[in-house]
Amino acid sequence: MASVFVFLYYFVLLLSLLGQKTSSTSTDTSCVPWKANLGVVIDRSSRVGREQKTAIEMAVNDLRHCSEFTLHVRDSHGNSAASTAIELISHKHVDAILGTLTQQEATFVHNSLNIYSIPIISLSPTSSVSEQAPATTSSFIQISANITYKMQGIAAIVGHFGWRKVITVNEESNRFSSDYRPTTLLSDALQAVGSSVDYHLAFPRVSSLLDPGPLMENELLKLKNMDVKVFVVMQASVEFARIMFEKAKLLGMMETQYVWIVSDEIGNILDSVGFYAVKSMQGVVGLKTYFADTTEHFRKFHKRFKLKYSKEYPEEENSNASLYALRAYDAVKVIANALQQSEGKINESTDFKNHILSSDFEGLSGRISFEHGLLRRMPNFQIINVIGGSYREAAFWSPGHGFVADITEVDGKDMSSGDRVVIGLRSLYWPGGKLDVPKGWAMGSKEKPLRIGVPAKGAFPQFVKVSYDQHLNRTVISGFSIAVFEAAVRHLPYHLYFQYIPFFGTYDEMLEGVRNKSLDAAVGDTEIMADRYAYAVFTQPYIDSGLQMVVTAEPSIKDSEFIAFKAFTKKMWIQYGALSLLTGAIIWLSEYATGNTDFPKQPFFDLIGYILWLSVSIMSFSLRERIENVASRLVLAAWIAVVVVVAASFTAVLSTLMTVPRIQPSILDVDYLLKTNAPVGCNGNSFIDRYLINALDFKPGNIRKINSIDEYPGAFNQGEIKAAFFVAPHAKVFLSKYCQGYTTSARTFKLGGFGFVFQKGSPLATDFSEAILKVTQSGEVNKIEEKHCRISRSAPTTKT
Incomplete structure (x- = not known):
C-alpha cells in the first residue's frame, strides 16, 4: 500500500512539472526554432559555476520552441577562460x-582569432569595466552592473x-584580470567619505592551490598585527x-573591535549556501543585489x-538559486530573442550582435537592457548582517x-533634484555579538600592547601613584594624570591596547625612553617644555601650569596695641578728622552769626580749642550747646548719619582684624632669595632645578632636591630651605594638604602645562589632543581633579 502512495506522489509531481514546462513554453507559439551553437565556459569547481550550468540548461530547455541551441559546455577549472573560448570558436564554430x-x-580572444562578430556574454559576478572606460569592442556584453556602484x-x-x-582583501581571478581596478575604484569612493585604503592584500585563486589554508592563515596573521x-x-x-572566515575565527579576528564588510559577490550567494558556510561569518556586514523574488515567474x-x-x-546542503543563476538564465533568453529578431542570420550581418545590445525585457534578475556593454539600470543593494545560519x-x-528603509518607495524614481531619503542603519550585530559599533582601528594588540611609561618616583602621588596590591597580586597605577589619560582613551576613535610600565628614573630619562622607543608613550605629571621636544612630541595640555614659589606665612599685624588704627587707612583717618573739624567750624559760624549765646565770641586760640571740642562732642553725641539755626541742624543731621555709618564700618573691620588671623609671605620675591643666597627646594626628579638655574639664575649649590611632598615641611622647619618651587598643580596639592603656615x-612663571608624551611622528599625539579637549569641555577633568587632588576651597592662596 505504501508503494502505491509513493507512485501516486511522483506521478502527481511529474504532471505538475510537465504543466509548468508547458506553461513556460507556451508564451509564444509563433516562434520559428532557429538553430545556433552556444559555447559555455564556467567553473564547475565553484558554487556559482554549478548554478550557472543548471540555469543555462533550464533556459535552453524552456526556450526550445523558439531556439534550438546546441550547448558546448566547458569547465575552466578556475583558470583563464580565454583558451577555452578560442577552442570553442575554432573547433566547435559556436555562434556565441x-x-x-x-x-x-x-x-x-577576438584579437587572437581576428574575429569580432561573435558576441561574448560575460557571466562574471563583477564587471571588469567602468562607465568611464567602456569595452574596447561592442561584442563583449556583461550581464552585471557597473562595478563603481x-x-x-x-x-x-x-x-x-x-x-x-x-x-581590502581580494581573491585574484586569473592572469588576464586587472585586479587593481576594484581597489582603485574603492579608493576613490572612500576618499569622497573621508576614508582611505591603508593596505591591500591579494590572495591567489583558491582553486589554484593544493592547500590554501596555511597561506591564508599566515597572511591573515599579518593583517591581525596591523592597526x-x-x-x-x-x-x-x-x-x-568560507576558508578565510574559518581561519579568521581561529585567529581571533571575528571578535569585538573587528569589522568585516563583503561585497555583493559574496552577499548574493548567501541564500545558496548552508549553515556550515556562514557559521564563521557571524557579524559580517555586506551588500546583496536586490531583485524581486515575489513574482510568480520567479517562484x-x-x-x-x-x-x-x-x-x-x-551532496550540496542548499539548493536555492542565487542571482548568478537568474542572470545566466536571462543571458540565454537575450541570445534567443536576438536569434529570433535576426531570423537566424548570425554570420551574414551584425544584426545578431546589435539585437543583443538592444535587448529590453523584464528578466528573472530584473530589467535587462544594456548601455556601454553593461546593464543600464543602476542596482539597488540590500545591506545585510549575517546572524546565525x-x-x-x-x-x-x-x-x-x-540609505533607505524600503527600496520600493524610491525604486525607479529620480531624486537628483528633489528630496533625498536619508536614514540610518538599523542596529547591527558585529563580530563578537556586540551591538556597539567597533572603532575600526586599534593601536597595539592584546599580544603586543603599547608600553606606556609612568613615573614611579614622583613626589606627588596624587598625580601618579604606583603601588602593589597584595590581594590582587599585581601593580596598581592610579592618580589624577592616569584618570585623565584613561578618560581620553575612551574618546579615541579607535581601540587602544596598552599596559603601564613603572619607570624609576627621572622625567627626562623617561622621555629618553620614548625617544629610543623602549617606551611607546609616557603618561604622568610631565611638564611641556621646549627643550623636551628634542625627545618626543606632546599632546594638548590637560591642565594649565606655571612655576610658583611657596614660602612660610607670618602674621601681617605684629603690634596689637595699635590694631585699632589698622581698621582704616591713613588717608581715611585724615579725611575723617578734616571733615569733623569742618563740620564743627560750620556749626559754630552759623550759630554765632544768628546770635546764639551758647556760641560766644572767643580769642582765636580758645576758639580753635572750642571747635575741636565741638567736633569731638558731635561724634560722641555729647553736644550740650543748644542749636537754633535750621541750617546748622541740617548740617548736624547729615554729619550724624555719616558718623553712624563710619562707626559701624570701623566696628566691623576691627572685629575682623581681632578675630581672623591675617598672614603674609615671609619672603615677597625671588630677588631677595638671590641676594641672600637663600637655599630653596624643588622636586628632584623634575625639570625645576634646571629651570631655576637657567631661567632664574639660582646657584646650583643653593638648590635642595626633595623627593616627597611630606619632606617639605621638615625642610622648612629645620631651615634647610627658605622657599619651595612647585608647578601650579603641585602647589595646589601642597597648600591643600598643608594649609596652615604656608x-x-x-608672581607665577608661565609654563606649558602637563601633557602626555608620544614618539615623534606618532598619530596618537593629535588624536589624544582632540580627546583631551573633549574630556576638558565636558567638565570631566574638573571632577577628576577634585576626586584625586582634593583641592580645599578654603586653602590659602594669598599672593602679593
Whole structure:
C-alpha cells in the first residue's frame, strides 16, 4: 500500500512539472526554432559555476520552441577562460559564448582569432569595466552592473560609521584580470567619505592551490598585527570566503573591535549556501543585489531549479538559486530573442550582435537592457548582517538615494533634484555579538600592547601613584594624570591596547625612553617644555601650569596695641578728622552769626580749642550747646548719619582684624632669595632645578632636591630651605594638604602645562589632543581633579 502512495506522489509531481514546462513554453507559439551553437565556459569547481550550468540548461530547455541551441559546455577549472573560448570558436564554430570571461580575456580572444562578430556574454559576478572606460569592442556584453556602484555602496557603509581607514582583501581571478581596478575604484569612493585604503592584500585563486589554508592563515596573521581593523572583501568566491572566515575565527579576528564588510559577490550567494558556510561569518556586514523574488515567474523557476540542482548535486546542503543563476538564465533568453529578431542570420550581418545590445525585457534578475556593454539600470543593494545560519536585512542602499528603509518607495524614481531619503542603519550585530559599533582601528594588540611609561618616583602621588596590591597580586597605577589619560582613551576613535610600565628614573630619562622607543608613550605629571621636544612630541595640555614659589606665612599685624588704627587707612583717618573739624567750624559760624549765646565770641586760640571740642562732642553725641539755626541742624543731621555709618564700618573691620588671623609671605620675591643666597627646594626628579638655574639664575649649590611632598615641611622647619618651587598643580596639592603656615609668593612663571608624551611622528599625539579637549569641555577633568587632588576651597592662596 505504501508503494502505491509513493507512485501516486511522483506521478502527481511529474504532471505538475510537465504543466509548468508547458506553461513556460507556451508564451509564444509563433516562434520559428532557429538553430545556433552556444559555447559555455564556467567553473564547475565553484558554487556559482554549478548554478550557472543548471540555469543555462533550464533556459535552453524552456526556450526550445523558439531556439534550438546546441550547448558546448566547458569547465575552466578556475583558470583563464580565454583558451577555452578560442577552442570553442575554432573547433566547435559556436555562434556565441556564455561564461565567466573578463574584458581582457574577451579582447585577447577576438584579437587572437581576428574575429569580432561573435558576441561574448560575460557571466562574471563583477564587471571588469567602468562607465568611464567602456569595452574596447561592442561584442563583449556583461550581464552585471557597473562595478563603481558597489564600491560606492561599500564606501557609504564605511562613511556612515566614520571609519578612517580600511584594509581590502581580494581573491585574484586569473592572469588576464586587472585586479587593481576594484581597489582603485574603492579608493576613490572612500576618499569622497573621508576614508582611505591603508593596505591591500591579494590572495591567489583558491582553486589554484593544493592547500590554501596555511597561506591564508599566515597572511591573515599579518593583517591581525596591523592597526586597522576594518576589512573589506571585494572580489572573492564563496569557497574563498568560507576558508578565510574559518581561519579568521581561529585567529581571533571575528571578535569585538573587528569589522568585516563583503561585497555583493559574496552577499548574493548567501541564500545558496548552508549553515556550515556562514557559521564563521557571524557579524559580517555586506551588500546583496536586490531583485524581486515575489513574482510568480520567479517562484516557478525557483521551484524547478531546486529540484534539478539537488538531483545533480545531492551532496550540496542548499539548493536555492542565487542571482548568478537568474542572470545566466536571462543571458540565454537575450541570445534567443536576438536569434529570433535576426531570423537566424548570425554570420551574414551584425544584426545578431546589435539585437543583443538592444535587448529590453523584464528578466528573472530584473530589467535587462544594456548601455556601454553593461546593464543600464543602476542596482539597488540590500545591506545585510549575517546572524546565525542566515542574515537579516538592515537597510537598502541605492546610488542617488543613499540609505533607505524600503527600496520600493524610491525604486525607479529620480531624486537628483528633489528630496533625498536619508536614514540610518538599523542596529547591527558585529563580530563578537556586540551591538556597539567597533572603532575600526586599534593601536597595539592584546599580544603586543603599547608600553606606556609612568613615573614611579614622583613626589606627588596624587598625580601618579604606583603601588602593589597584595590581594590582587599585581601593580596598581592610579592618580589624577592616569584618570585623565584613561578618560581620553575612551574618546579615541579607535581601540587602544596598552599596559603601564613603572619607570624609576627621572622625567627626562623617561622621555629618553620614548625617544629610543623602549617606551611607546609616557603618561604622568610631565611638564611641556621646549627643550623636551628634542625627545618626543606632546599632546594638548590637560591642565594649565606655571612655576610658583611657596614660602612660610607670618602674621601681617605684629603690634596689637595699635590694631585699632589698622581698621582704616591713613588717608581715611585724615579725611575723617578734616571733615569733623569742618563740620564743627560750620556749626559754630552759623550759630554765632544768628546770635546764639551758647556760641560766644572767643580769642582765636580758645576758639580753635572750642571747635575741636565741638567736633569731638558731635561724634560722641555729647553736644550740650543748644542749636537754633535750621541750617546748622541740617548740617548736624547729615554729619550724624555719616558718623553712624563710619562707626559701624570701623566696628566691623576691627572685629575682623581681632578675630581672623591675617598672614603674609615671609619672603615677597625671588630677588631677595638671590641676594641672600637663600637655599630653596624643588622636586628632584623634575625639570625645576634646571629651570631655576637657567631661567632664574639660582646657584646650583643653593638648590635642595626633595623627593616627597611630606619632606617639605621638615625642610622648612629645620631651615634647610627658605622657599619651595612647585608647578601650579603641585602647589595646589601642597597648600591643600598643608594649609596652615604656608602661602604662595611672588608672581607665577608661565609654563606649558602637563601633557602626555608620544614618539615623534606618532598619530596618537593629535588624536589624544582632540580627546583631551573633549574630556576638558565636558567638565570631566574638573571632577577628576577634585576626586584625586582634593583641592580645599578654603586653602590659602594669598599672593602679593
